[in-house]
Amino acid sequence: MSSTRCAVIGVGYLGKFHAQKYAALPNADLIAVVDASPQQAAAVAADCHCRALTDYKELLGKVDAVSIAVPTTLHFQVAKDFLEHGTHVLVEKPITVTVEEAAELNRIARDKGVILQVGHLERFNAALMDLADRNIRPLFIESHRLAPFKPRATDVNVVLDLMIHDIDIILDMVRSPLKSIAASGAQVLSQAVDIANARLEFENGCVANVTSSRVSMKSERKMRIFEPSAYISVDFQNRGLSIHRVGEREMFPGIPEITSEESFFDESDALKAEIIAFLKAIQEGAPVIVSGEDGQRALETAIRITDLVLRNARVLR
Incomplete structure (x- = not known):
């Protein structure tokens, strides 16, 4: 298999892990890492045995693919420059700051015939990937994504930081246009919204209740899915999948039995x-699991939720 010339733009907390993965894969040739900090770039480059750069523009037209893990405000310009040079792009979530920017990146990717993938990492959770192979028809979904406060993530609010994972998963799972959204939330420790709840109603009748907090005393990433005659629980944190279905026999007269199937998956490397x-997708033409269009759709919904949260917070004051 031919090797793809790769680079990672932004090698801070998350970007350095991208670099390590590329460096370890036999079908990837990590050419360089780029970071505004010369010291950080040099440290990661030494670990991954590649060049260290501080200006990503030195790589335009010289690599086949890049991971972009710079601050969200820089996603659009950096991704745009690489896409316009015919480079495949994996950009961390959220795809951009605005929906208009996301739409422009998708247009360029289509025009140039290159791949634009968005780093919604939870789609690669082993439990969710197992569920993706099953034909489910959600009627009601409830998700909770709770985490302790981490100062490094405060450049965006909790909706764009945490909830967007579940928004992306739910939109992909339901595959129906949104009919309405209701949302509320609050600032607690940062200058942005730190806890939020949203109710999503879809045209096919499915309803999703989504809660995210980054000021919790515990970590929890769970989603509960109710469909006709079945209840499914996905534990992203512990890679667990529980499926409970109505059985053919009776538990009591007139009451059907409940059959249960529980699976736990070995620790896997989602990144x-x-x-x-x-x-x-680059080398074999495989489908893009989280496309630029998926990223744009999740961003648009997250922005709508954020606007509603801020509007309702002003009303309460």
Whole structure:
């Protein structure tokens, strides 16, 4: 299999892991890492045995694919420059700051015939990937994504930081246009919204209740899915999948039995799986699991939720 010339733009907390994955894969040739901090770039480059740069423009037209893990405000310009030079792009979530920017990146990717993938990492969770192979028809979905406060993530609010993972998963799972959204939330520790709840109603009748907090005393990433005659629980944190269905026999007269199937998956490397999928789409033409259009759709919904949260917070004051 031919090797793809790759680079990572932004090698801070998350970007350095991208670089390590590329460096370890036999079908990737990590050419360089780029960071505004010369010291950080040099440290990661030494670990991954590649060049260290501080200006990504030195790589335009010289690599086949890049991961972009710079601050969200820089996603659009950096991704645009690489896409326009015919480079495949894996950009961290959220795809951009605005929907208009996301639409422009998708247009360029289509015009240039290159791949634009968005780093919604939870799609590569082993439990969710197992569920993706099953034909489910959600009627009601409830998700909770709770985490302790981390100062490094405060450049965006909790909707764009945490909830957007579940928004992306739910939109992909339901596959129906949104009919309405209701949302509320509050600032607690940062200058942005730190806890939020949204109710999404879809045209096919499905309803999703989504809660995210980054000021919790515990970590929890769970989604509960109710469909005709079945209840499914996905534990993203512990990679667990529980499926409870109405059985053929009776538990009591007139009351059907409940059959249960529970699976736990070995610890897996979701980021490695994400990058492998990106390279497979480039090298083999495999479907893009989280496309630029998926990223744009999740961003648009997250922005609508954020606007509603801020509007309702002003009303309460």
